Amino acid sequence: MRQVDVLIIGGGPAGLAAAIAAREAGVENLLILEREESLGGILKQCIHNGFGLQRFGEELTGPEYAQRYIDKAMELALPYQCDTMVLDVTPDRVVTAISPTEGLQQFQAKAIVLAMGCRERPRGALGIPGWRCSGIYSAGTAQRFVNLEGFLPGKEVVILGSGDIGLIMARRMTFEGCKVKACVELMPYSSGLKRNIVQCLDDYGIPLMLNHTVVDVAGRERLEGVTIAQVGENLKPIPGTEQYIPCDTLLLSVGLIPENELSTAAGVELSPATSGPVVDETLATNVPGIFAAGNVLHVHDLVDFVSEESARAGEQAARYALGQTADNGPAIPVENGFGVNGVVPQRVHAGKVDAPIRFMFRPRNVYKAVRICVDFDGQEVLRGKPHMIMAPGEMATLEVEPQLFADHPDVSKITVRLEVRQ
Amino acid sequence: MRDVIIIGAGVIGCATARELSRRKLDILVVDQASDVADGGCSKANTAIVHGGYDAKSGTLKAKYNVAGNAMFDAISQELEVPFERNGSLVVAFEGDDLSGLEELKARGETNGVPGLEILNQAALQAKEPNIGPTAVAALWVPTGGIVCPYELTVAYAENAAANGVQFQFDTAVDRLEAIPGGWRITTTSGETLEAKAIVNAAGCGSGRLNNMVSAHKLDILPRRGEYYMVDKTYSGTFHSAMFQLPSDKGKGILVARTVDGTLLLGPTAEDVDDPTDTRTTAEGLAKVLQFASRTWPNIPGRSFITTFAGIRPRPSDGDFRLGEAPDAPGFFNAAGIESPGLTAAPAIGVDLAGWVADYLKAEDNPSFQPKRTAIPKFRELSNEERAVLIAQDPAFGRIVCRCETVTEGEIREAIRRTPGARTLDGVKRRTRAGMGRCQAGFCSPRVVDILCEELGLQPTEITKFGGNSVLLTGPIGGEEAAQ
Structure with a gap:
């Protein structure tokens, strides 16, 4: 069994940032395991621009953004192994992986960074009635066919769900001469970024039909059309509002699920709100020496924040592997207050905070004239700056300085909440 | 003229084909679908080996349910199909x-x-x-x-093929008529196929076939x-x-x-x-x-x-219809096989094959090989077995379906077998690639690539399940850009 100080599972943006940070924190013996044939993760197929505004102050495409990290990894000569799938992680950090060239390998890691990313929710999870024909794809699968394989999944398209990949694919398919007839969203608001609604739908005259869903799928062999209907407040279709849209392709952009099968095998506790691990301010999970970052932890909408978060996880994993971390003792819980869903981190060692903590979460609804507030034991200790609008489609963040914790050494519960101006 | 044509490549047709291959006979299985177990009965049912308490006493359903149930331990071992008597x-x-x-x-x-x-x-x-x-x-x-109904069907089909049975898919019967010494099938594409005996294992089409040749009518009421x-x-x-x-x-x-x-x-x-x-x-x-x-x-x-x-x-009369039609010598029914048809299949296959063989006065096939070896299931192997397999064939070291841990080696083997997978669903039923929680989102582009390599096809020719169920409509930039 090979000994590794920091083993990073996944060579996408999260894994790359974690590995670079781990090396910069002094770990020589690290290893990235990546299941695809090259590094870069999902960014390889994200050929549109808009990446890196926060991190680099310029607009990059997905592959360009990834390449910056790959270049840095090469410069640091970070060890990595592609075409390698991790099959199992144990609570004592034994990692089993296979590859065609290396066969079955086992590693004993001092620390692990989970950076496996997320996957798309499929049709089956929604129970859409109708035929089970070809022509129904999750948006990311269609994106791979178009951008990496060079083939079109169809010509006349309806998109169900308004997640960012679906929006991006609406524009991409339009560029390829396809007719995108509608983007249909169950909720009264989009689950994607505002800028994508504007740049991918509005600019091309593609209607966004809120409060609508697909209620039937027609086509024995290849998709021939979908029936959509308006939904009421209970999200159930309203009889009589059905309309049929002929199309040969239905793209689903109905949510992303962190991919945590390996985490579960390792005994990592997951949060029902995020479907990702429960972590503390150092991105440590409940299993000693196992850290998590990026979309495996919670689904981000900007890769820039993935990089930032993952660098922190990589650095903390390095410190753990090098024996530089003391036992942090018990942590206090971070709770979701009004309007807040899936706050990360979920635990804080209030007496040990030595760096700013960025709380991240999804607003539960669309709120106008709103600010993020933090309570310690029910007493407000921080009021964020006001926002014009917050929506579930855009992750909200608030950075809290260590001083705030130093000022309140006895805090036993943290609540992150929204305050809407009356 | 062939000896036997079996119409229908579901579990009944394939079980009968396998049992008939114990005799020296020239056997063809035809199906209108593109694969075995792709009709709607054998590919999508409750996957239960029933005890036999449900069927009315004295019916063929009751008889073959109990008889078939008792055969499952042996047949599942012979054909290496997972079966569990969990009650x-x-x-x-x-x-x-x-x-x-x-x-x-x-x-x-x-x-x-x-x-x-x-x-x-x-x-x-x-x-x-x-x-x-x-x-x-x-x-x-x-x-x-x-038991897994399509895995059992595939296993029967593979074992039948290994013992000389031929398969022809995308073949729908338009007409069936008696000719001297046998039967002539005319397919919807105009092809004619002739055989001394016909086995009607056509599922929902079994009533129509029976009624083409027999006055003892049978209606199938699809449910x-x-x-x-x-x-x-x-x-x-x-x-x-x-x-x-x-x-x-x-x-x-x-x-x-x-x-x-x-x-x-x-x-x-x-x-x-x-x-x-x-x-x-x-x-x-x-x-x-x-x-x-x-x-x-x-x-x-x-x-x-x-x-x-x-x-x-x-079936309109409530029971299976099995055996030679009284007014159509050489035309054998396995018609109206609804539940408990999967349970009954091993027993129906044996009896039906026996009757057909007697009719044809067939000799035993001395080279019959009853054993079928399953495609290795990487997800179920120990790490030691996995290491050995990858050393033998590196394709077993690459996971294609992450949800069900299916390797490239398994998918290639599923395509190379006879009758092999030709479609995305064919690969899925044989390997479980695409059956897991992401429902083929991750693996389908990769499976398309492997199907293209193995079959010498273009990605635009790959279908989900045959016919017009194409996955991709063309290259980006139009046909010219692809040149």
């Missing part, structure tokens, strides 16, 4: 007429089903701790089991069943297959673990006009959940990975 429970709920359980038990005993026992609530809860609180008693059927499939995380919820006691509220909905660890909820029973109508409906799926929640309260909403529907070929 069935027929559960009665508050308000049900409990005498129904006694009636089922008595009927089962008449049918020759061993080991039947009525459990009280405490005994039921001890056996199945997750059963709903309104379940008050159950019939315990220890001989009940579970659709809708199902939910639940993620394997919930595999341990129930040990046995959980039936519900039929009542005036309906036949009940089953909750059953599959051999692959997922849970099936279903089926509904809706009469449909069109035997190919495998649509799911909002009403049907809602009904499944409503009834299934009696057995399994608080079914987790996030647990569903897919929904589907299958079709059962319900």
Whole structure:
């Protein structure tokens, strides 16, 4: 069994940032395991621009953004192994992986960074009635066919769900001469970024039909059309509002699920709100020496924040592997207050905070004239700056300085909440 | 002229083909679909090896159910198909007429089903701790089991092919007529096929075929069943297959673990006009959940990975129709094989093959090889076995389907076998690639690439299940850009 100080599972943006940070924190013996044939993760197929505004102050495409990290990894000569799938992680950090060239390998890691990313929710999870024909794809699968394989999944398209990949694919398919007839969203608001609604739908005259869903799928062999209907407040279709849209392709952009099968095998506790691990301010999970970052932890909408978060996880994993971390003792819980869903981190060692903590979460609804507030034991200790609008489609963040914790050494519960101006 | 043409490559047709290949015969199996088990019956059913208490005593259904059930241990070993005799429970709920359980038990005993026992609530809860609180008693059927219907069909087909049986797909029968010394099939594409004997194992088409040649008419009344499939995380919820006691509220909905660890909820029973109508409906799926929640309260909403529907070929006279039509010598029926057809298949195959062989006065095939070897299931191997396999063939070291841990090696083998996978669904049924929780989102581009490599096809030629079920409509930038 090979000994590794920091083993990073996944060579996408999260894994790359974690590995670079781990090396910069002094770990020589690290290893990235990546299941695809090259590094870069999902960014390889994200050929549109808009990446890196926060991190680099310029607009990059997905592959360009990834390449910056790959270049840095090469410069640091970070060890990595592609075409390698991790099959199992144990609570004592034994990692089993296979590859065609290396066969079955086992590693004993001092620390692990989970950076496996997320996957798309499929049709089956929604129970859409109708035929089970070809022509129904999750948006990311269609994106791979178009951008990496060079083939079109169809010509006349309806998109169900308004997640960012679906929006991006609406524009991409339009560029390829396809007719995108509608983007249909169950909720009264989009689950994607505002800028994508504007740049991918509005600019091309593609209607966004809120409060609508697909209620039937027609086509024995290849998709021939979908029936959509308006939904009421209970999200159930309203009889009589059905309309049929002929199309040969239905793209689903109905949510992303962190991919945590390996985490579960390792005994990592997951949060029902995020479907990702429960972590503390150092991105440590409940299993000693196992850290998590990026979309495996919670689904981000900007890769820039993935990089930032993952660098922190990589650095903390390095410190753990090098024996530089003391036992942090018990942590206090971070709770979701009004309007807040899936706050990360979920635990804080209030007496040990030595760096700013960025709380991240999804607003539960669309709120106008709103600010993020933090309570310690029910007493407000921080009021964020006001926002014009917050929506579930855009992750909200608030950075809290260590001083705030130093000022309140006895805090036993943290609540992150929204305050809407009356 | 061939000796035998079997129409229908479902579990009945393939079992019969395999049993017939024990004789020196020239056998062809035809099917209108693009693959074995791709019709609507064998690919989508409840995957249960029934005990045999349900069928009316004295019927062919009862006889072949009990006989088929007893053959499953041996046939599953010979064909290397997963089978588990985990028992069935027929559960009665508050308000049900409990005498129904006694009636089922008595009927089962008449049918020759061993080991039947009525459990009280405490005994039921001890056996199945997750059963709903309104379940008050159950019939315990220890001989009940579970098997994968398409894996069994594929295994029969592969073993038949290894013993010389030929397969021809995308072949639909337009006309069937008697000719001197046998029968002539004219296909919808105008091809003619001739054989001394015909086996009608055409599922929902079996009535139509029978009525082409026999005055003893048979109507098939297609009945659709809708199902939910639940993620394997919930595999341990129930040990046995959980039936519900039929009542005036309906036949009940089953909750059953599959051999692959997922849970099936279903089926509904809706009469449909069109035997190919495998649509799911909002009403049907809602009904499944409503009834299934009696057995399994608080079914987790996030647990569903897919929904589907299958079709059962319900015979108008209520029973299987088996054997030579009295007015059509050499035309053998296995018609109207609805539930418990999967359970009955091994026994039907043996008897039907026997009758056909007697009719043809066929000699034994001395080189018959009963053993079929399964495609290695990487996910079920030990690490030592995995290391050996990858060393032999590096393609087993590359995972293509992450949810079900299916390797490239398994997929290539599924395509290379006879009859091999030609479509995305063909690969799926043979390897489980695409059957998991992401439902082929991750693996389908990779499987398309492998199918293209193995079959020498372009990506635009790959289909989900044949016909016009193409996956990709063309290269980006149009045809010119592709040149």
